Amino acid sequence: MRSVGETPAVSIPGSDGPTSLTTVAVVGTTGYTGQEVRRLIDAHPGLGAPRLLTARHATADAPGDAPDAPEPFHPERLDGVAVVFLCTPHGVAQPLARTELERGCRVVDLSADFRLRDPELHARTYGAKHTAPELLDEVVYGLTEHARPRLPDARLVANPGCYPTSVLLPLLPLVSAGLVDQDVPVVADCKSGVSGAGNTPAPSNVFGAVHDNFRAYAVGGHRHAPEIKQEAGIRKLVFVPHLLPVFRGILSTIYLRPVQGASAEGMRAHLQDYYEGEPFVRVLDGEEGQPSLADVQRTNRCHVALAEQDGHVVITSAIDNLVKGAAGQALQNMNLMLGFPEDAGLT
Amino acid sequence: MRSVGETPAVSIPGSDGPTSLTTVAVVGTTGYTGQEVRRLIDAHPGLGAPRLLTARHATADAPGDAPDAPEPFHPERLDGVAVVFLCTPHGVAQPLARTELERGCRVVDLSADFRLRDPELHARTYGAKHTAPELLDEVVYGLTEHARPRLPDARLVANPGCYPTSVLLPLLPLVSAGLVDQDVPVVADCKSGVSGAGNTPAPSNVFGAVHDNFRAYAVGGHRHAPEIKQEAGIRKLVFVPHLLPVFRGILSTIYLRPVQGASAEGMRAHLQDYYEGEPFVRVLDGEEGQPSLADVQRTNRCHVALAEQDGHVVITSAIDNLVKGAAGQALQNMNLMLGFPEDAGLT
Amino acid sequence: MRSVGETPAVSIPGSDGPTSLTTVAVVGTTGYTGQEVRRLIDAHPGLGAPRLLTARHATADAPGDAPDAPEPFHPERLDGVAVVFLCTPHGVAQPLARTELERGCRVVDLSADFRLRDPELHARTYGAKHTAPELLDEVVYGLTEHARPRLPDARLVANPGCYPTSVLLPLLPLVSAGLVDQDVPVVADCKSGVSGAGNTPAPSNVFGAVHDNFRAYAVGGHRHAPEIKQEAGIRKLVFVPHLLPVFRGILSTIYLRPVQGASAEGMRAHLQDYYEGEPFVRVLDGEEGQPSLADVQRTNRCHVALAEQDGHVVITSAIDNLVKGAAGQALQNMNLMLGFPEDAGLT
């Protein structure tokens, strides 16, 4: 069995060595996230055809008839799998991850099951006791640009939520540098395309309810707020998500008070310096205008801009919620876990 | 039996006795606002066919050939006109309003020309010296629910901007009641449909630039910010507008810190009490969910909801930018100026 | 019991007499059609608050708790009801209509249950034996402009399908006048907004499946084809519906071969003559361009244009599928059944 962190015997254009393809698995293939993970796996030069599994009817033996129907999840179906992508509903990933780790697989969990480090907070936030709390200590929160050193050895990566990704990429370096006044809340006014709500037909996502419409939701508190607070290390946050009549993309508008002496200009310089050379994060110059969803849709990029009004700083941050906010970041994490170039399959 | 052409003895619901039809004029009929004013005039039971004028080519004598082509603006064309609606670009309304008042007309200006009381602030904001500063003292800022006592005698009404209307309706009563902590800025994160940007074809409003897209604009400062500050009586405001891929509607999400002892619940009670019985403003109960654009599109209504996170209050406010944010409020103001029922032609 | 066709003791502007309001009922209030019927009833000056009924759980006694929750359908709840609008799924209306007629109500059925005169054809088309065939002889097919003489005495009106309405309004007068060559099929390429498919959440109507997308469906044959053939009196029809990423509206493009000597110009003249003075049908002049959905959305109008290519005539016809294609035409029919002005509540 290959030990964790060992560089796989795989080659892709630009790297040396033999060309065997790595096998990965996807558990949960019917949602938008699972479909996007599959699409990116297909486009990845170092990966073979993925093993497709379903956590539903885990006791059924008969595989589906359709050519790419997923097989029921059985531990033995994980043999030879380097990384498992969990694209299951919240709550389902906890026992699956334990099983997968036991079988020697490494795990990138795209659900929320391992994002919160404190099991009590998890229980309050997601309404159920955590069933694999012993794993929480080793979880790597996979905001790739900030988790990079820990990824090569990570066994279990909690892929960040879509909203947190869009907020944390600009916010985290500013908080870490002590530039954000924490006496007032950070306000994150976030707008997401409909794909963020999943593809299960519901009154809230039928065309007639979304098209030509717009509204806020979860205004009293959303599950991504504790995740943002935990990772940004901030005490106060007001986070309001909204539903856009578009399919893909998140634009977050973040309002914060700089500490004495800080400014939008200084923060921009700090972020540009921090993300210099990053393949996927771009901090726009003042004159470049504003990030838009169209700039980042179907890419793994995050575009950020900063401005100032009445002494407060306004940050806008755009990502594709299904790519950098989910499947793309999951493969970016996998690339670093397995020793691929970070942008393999993502450009 | 009434003979054809005779002035009709017409009454409208809620008014007494017969009332012959009132003549109004519209200057500027090609933009979305002018078109919406015309649509609402046509639906108003107390108004006759409007006189359509254009401020372009004011020296040309020949009227257009099309059946409803506007005539060039000449002072004598205002004879018998009770109210003139100015739907002209910024800067044009200043000399027109002076002329109209001299001819005995009353004026509802839908441009920004008379919204700011301080001519210096106007000059800084709109980039040109005010050419009718002597009129600024008598201007009534026509946020109808707050201007009601002054409207019957008003000669010159500055119809509020669309963003300010959506922000001020919930904000103003809270500030007036001393419930808003002014040591931190009020944040107004506002999202508007494309009609707010006018109908002149431009790279920014072609379908390919807006559809399936979303972005912020004027992040460093927008002309509606001084107007909101002036009317709300607040010192600090961070106001960021965004462009939605919808045609009609504004949703504003407003973040503020309540003073010690105040809360979202108390503010909701205050607003529900304040707007009790109002035909067009509705403050939703906590359990009624969130206002959406679909609830207010093509109506003169404003729907408001309040929630709380980490001690801060979040207010959402939805209007139709072309109706309550422009033409509908203009007719609502006219109704009060002329003694019509306030909701005549608006339900 | 009031005999069928008796003029109700009701008055609306423009009619004489007392002003008591007529009571109507709506069975099926949760679909888009039922909601649109309710909206139009509320706007109708001669109707009181409608009685809202549901055919689901017809045996349950307890009414719903919500203020406007429908009551279970019981025959005695029809007392005093002049007209019942059936907005139920196909198959449900047959027994309901029989009961309603027995209670002395008149019926406008917005489902497909009484549109086909031949019960065998109905069974083949809708997959179930007709359960009220004895009523088929007296059904009036309610394409209002063509059913007008029969409506005052009609007890049971089959409200036309949305696609048939858009196709038949221009086609029927041309076929009746012998202008259409029936040796080749009439081709009807029809495009509908999503509301035509109902509001039950399904994979086919979630935002992600419709937005930015377009496709044909039922290409091998759609249930509206026999209805169009029956009413137009044509032998051959190729009818292909498509799903537009809009909420409301149908545009039908109809291709036909004129008989020797006929032309688009002559057909246009015939239609303009035929529909002269009609409040809701407008045949555009050659130079007026093409009907668009925006011209007819939220109205009871049908706009038609004609052109010619290579000896064939192209007709475009636009309606709002929920208004002229459903609820609006239902009220237009009711107006004529009850002696209201035909456009009451529809302008």
Added chain:
Amino acid sequence: MRSVGETPAVSIPGSDGPTSLTTVAVVGTTGYTGQEVRRLIDAHPGLGAPRLLTARHATADAPGDAPDAPEPFHPERLDGVAVVFLCTPHGVAQPLARTELERGCRVVDLSADFRLRDPELHARTYGAKHTAPELLDEVVYGLTEHARPRLPDARLVANPGCYPTSVLLPLLPLVSAGLVDQDVPVVADCKSGVSGAGNTPAPSNVFGAVHDNFRAYAVGGHRHAPEIKQEAGIRKLVFVPHLLPVFRGILSTIYLRPVQGASAEGMRAHLQDYYEGEPFVRVLDGEEGQPSLADVQRTNRCHVALAEQDGHVVITSAIDNLVKGAAGQALQNMNLMLGFPEDAGLT
């Protein structure tokens, strides 16, 4: 000078030989087509950075300041260019193509300038005399799947129009096989996304005119009709384009009468046989449902389905108008001209 048809000294994955990159040029880079050509060139493994030229201000010497601003078109700027893509407005390509051929470049013209073989027909259709009629004889009409044998030696390729591409791919093999009854017209009811109309802001393409709307245009005759007739070899065609509220994609619904003995099933079998193994054309099986825009957007694919009603055959055909209908097919043609694998850069 390199002779036409010589295989360039270039290699891409899957081919042998050295790996120098080929230089191409794009004239006209501001429209959607020019931008899409650039995007595809960037993704092509065998092409270097393209030379960007503009036909505007051809006499100006100063290049633009922006990093990728196009240079003014000068013949000497074509040195070393293997293929020039002309993405200019109609009429501009004629003199440019002559110059380019004289300089030894090969040309793929994405405008309509060389699509019609008869200069008289061109003049009637495009309203101007052809200025390079001597080139018409050698033009290869680049519907790739049908032009393949002539492309390796082609000097001047007329890239097909977007509508013709969608119609001809299914229609041409059926006509060639004698399966289409030409006594009645073929009807092509085509629906296109807005990008087909270009990105110059105009009243017809602003968001407010397109969103939530739909209409036909050019109903009396469109410039693509003679092109379809010429290439399909049919005498009678009724072609009506419509404007969809989407950005990318064309769905064409084609109605035709099969000759005695032919059927939709037989035609499907013929097309499946004809296009067997093609990388970009897929003829769906009967049970696979209907092509949708979402299936082909951002791809070079054409999806086709067939059905039958009342003895007539209905064909639906979907492409991305900017890819298979323009830039993608242009690169597909270039691949065959230069000896690249046909799908290089297109998957």
